[in-house]
Amino acid sequence: MQAADLAAQFNLTVVAGKKGLERTVSGGHCGDLLSEVMANAPVGCVWLTIQVHQNIIAVALLKEMAAIILTGGNRPDEETMAKADAEKIPVMVSDQRTYGLAGQLYSAGVV
Amino acid sequence: MKLYRADMHIHTCLSPCGDWGMSPKAIARKSRQMGMDIIAVCDHNTAENAGSAIRAGQNYGITVLPGMEICSKEEVHVLAIFETVDRALAMQAFVYDHLPGKNSPNLWGDQIVVDENDEVVDENSRLLIGATSLSLYEVVDKVNYFNGLCIASHIDRPAFGIISNLGFIPEDLRFSALEVSWRISMREAAGLIPDIAGFPCITSSDAHYIEDVGKAWTGLMMEAPTFTEIRNAFEGRLGRRIVHRDTARKEDG
Ligand SMILES: [Zn+2]
Ligand SMILES: [Zn+2]
Numbered sequence: 511m512q513a514a515d516l517a518a519q520f521n522l523t524v525v526a527g528k529k530g531l532e533r534t535v536s537g538g539h540c541g542d543l544l545s546e547v548m549a550n551a552p553v554g555c556v557w558l559t560i561q562v563h564q565n566i567i568a569v570a571l572l573k574e575m576a577a578i579i580l581t582g583g584n585r586p587d588e589e590t591m592a593k594a595d596a597e598k599i600p601v602m603v604s605d606q607r608t609y610g611l612a613g614q615l616y617s618a619g620v621v
Numbered sequence: 622m623k624l625y626r627a628d629m630h631i632h633t634c635l636s637p638c639g640d641w642g643m644s645p646k647a648i649a650r651k652s653r654q655m656g657m658d659i660i661a662v663c664d665h666n667t668a669e670n671a672g673s674a675i676r677a678g679q680n681y682g683i684t685v686l687p688g689m690e691i692c693s694k695e696e697v698h699v700l701a702i703f704e705t706v707d708r709a710l711a712m713q714a715f716v717y718d719h720l721p722g723k724n725s726p727n728l729w730g731d732q733i734v735v736d737e738n739d740e741v742v743d744e745n746s747r748l749l750i751g752a753t754s755l756s757l758y759e760v761v762d763k764v765n766y767f768n769g770l771c772i773a774s775h776i777d778r779p780a781f782g783i784i785s786n787l788g789f790i791p792e793d794l795r796f797s798a799l800e801v802s803w804r805i806s807m808r809e810a811a812g813l814i815p816d817i818a819g820f821p822c823i824t825s826s827d828a829h830y831i832e833d834v835g836k837a838w839t840g841l842m843m844e845a846p847t848f849t850e851i852r853n854a855f856e857g858r859l860g861r862r863i864v865h866r867d868t869a870r871k872e873d874g
Contacts, residue, residue, distance in 0.1 A: 543696055543786075545752040563780040565750070568728045 511535045511620065513577040513600045516556060520614060522579060522602035526591040530598035535576040538620050540608050544569055551575070556620065558608045562586045567593040567601075575599065581608040624864060625846050627659035628652065628838045629686065630700055630774065630800060630825035633670040637730035637750045642831045644739045645674035649681040655835025659846050661686040661702045665749045666716050668709040669734045675706065676737040684846040690774060691716055691764075692750075693757040698774035698781045700800060701764040704848040708767045715763055719755045722748030757783070761794055770852065771795065775802040775827060776817065777810055790816045798823050798855050803837030807865050821855045821863055840864035 514531040517524050524531065539551035540558045544565055551557055551573045558579045559566065564587060570578055577600040580586060586594070586601050594601045604611055631648055632639040645662070652660050660683060662674040671687030678685030687709035688702035703709040723746055724732055732745040753760070764771040773783045773790070776799050783790055790796070798821040801810040807822055823839040843850040843861040853861035 543752075545694070545696060548751075561780060565780075568750075571728055572725070 513556070516577060516579075516615075516620070517600070517602055519618065520604070520611070522604050524600055524602050526586060527577075527594035527598055527600040529595070530577070530600045533576040533600065535620060538612065538615055540612050548572060556615070558612055558615075560584050560608070562590055564589040564593050566590060567597055567599050570599045571597055577602055579604055579611065581606060581611055622842050622844055622860065625658040625841045625843060626656055626835075626838045627661075627823075627841050627851070628655075628657050628825050628828075628835050629659070629661040629688070629702060629772070629823060630663050630690070630827045631660055631834055632664055632690075632827070632829045633662055633674065634731070634733045634735060635667055635670045635745060635749070636664045636829065637724060637726070637732050638829055639664070639730070640830045641731070641733070643829065644735045645670055645677040645737055646680075646739050647831055648674065648828075648834055649677035649683050649685065651831050651834040652678075652683045653681040657683060657835045657838060659684045659686065659841070659851070660834075661688040661700070663688040663690040663700050663702070665690050666692060666713075666720055666751070666753065667732075667745060667747070667749055668706070668713045669743075669745060671709050672706045673735060673737040673742075680737065686848060686851075688769075689713060689716070691755075691760050692752045692781070693760050694752055694754050695757055695786050696752050696781055697757050697783045697786050699757070699760050699764070700770070700772040700774055701760070702770040702772070703767060704769075708769065712763060712767050712769065716753055716755070717747065719753045720747055720749075720751060721754065722751050724748050724750070757787070757794065761796065765795055770797040770848075770855065772798045772800050772823065774800050776800065776814060777802050777805055784814055784816065790820075796820065797852070800825060802827065821857070822865075823863065824865075
């Protein structure tokens with residue numbers, strides 16, 4: 511599955527980093543504490559978080575993530591969008607809460 | 622007594638997210654231009670540029686206090702500001718002992734130690750942007766142990782603040798003051814965050830770029846620009862006090 515498929519299948523709006531949509535998704539991670547995500551997120555995962563600070567892009571690069579999904583209606587900061595575009599990390603937004611969206615992704619085989 | 626203008630949260634080029642233009646000398650010069658009397662340099666988890674910032678401040682007639690912005694394991698930012706470089710460096714040693722990881726300059730940015738004449742002295746290789754393994758309580762206790770001012774950073778912001786990450790301010794945490802970011806007024810902050818009632822509040826620029834230095838400041842009515850007087854002003858002792866910016870303009874001069 512590619513990041514673009516995630517967006518289409520789960521009705522997510524891609525708000526930045528569109529040039530990275532061909533990234534391959536392998537696994538998922540939920541977390542809002544950046545140090546925890548840096549320690550535990552699997553390489554290539556899709557990351558569900560409510561953190562909108564620009565540091566999330568550096569964390570995504572560190573873990574070669576396929577995409578970041580901001581849940582609960584959160585929207586990225588301007589600096590975050592600029593960094594996501596520059597680094598080609600897709601940032602998607604969803605009005606769903608992390609728990610519900612993670613459940614859907616998991617059921618659909620994103621593990 | 623006199624009204625002193627204090628911007629007590631400024632990053633230098635040692636912070637990975639701090640611009641290269643944020644040398645101690647450039648910060649001191651800009652602070653002077655902006656009419657600041659007192660500044661504190663607070664880099665992420667380090668005070669290695671504090672000494673040169675103090676010397677640069679002397680050259681420009683600015684009182685510079687050595688500080689750092691410590692990241693607790695809950696990813697809450699806390700300003701720790703000290704009377705002397707020695708105390709700041711003692712706190713730094715404690716922080717370094719609990720700060721895992723190495724910096725990747727391409728991910729996080731460069732971390733440059735600079736002297737007061739803009740000469741590069743060293744590059745710090747620690748993961749300064751990272752969180753320490755210290756709990757908020759351990760951070761606050763240690764800052765108080767070194768007689769520092771312990772200030773919860775940007776409590777109105779959605780990231781790295783005590784309210785965003787912990788929901789409220791535990792009553793037994795011994796903060797000297799709380800920092801409201803430049804983005805909102807003290808009145809707005811009091812409306813949004815009822816927890817701040819009873820705490821001394823300051824505001825500062827949290828500058829990472831030179832053009833932001835001194836764009837927000839806290840007025841301090843006191844006898845002299847010294848650490849002890851600042852503490853007195855925070856505690857409202859001996860007639861010293863914090864004067865918020867809305868009213869500071871009228872009292873100035
Ligand atoms: Zn901060
Ligand atoms: Zn800061």
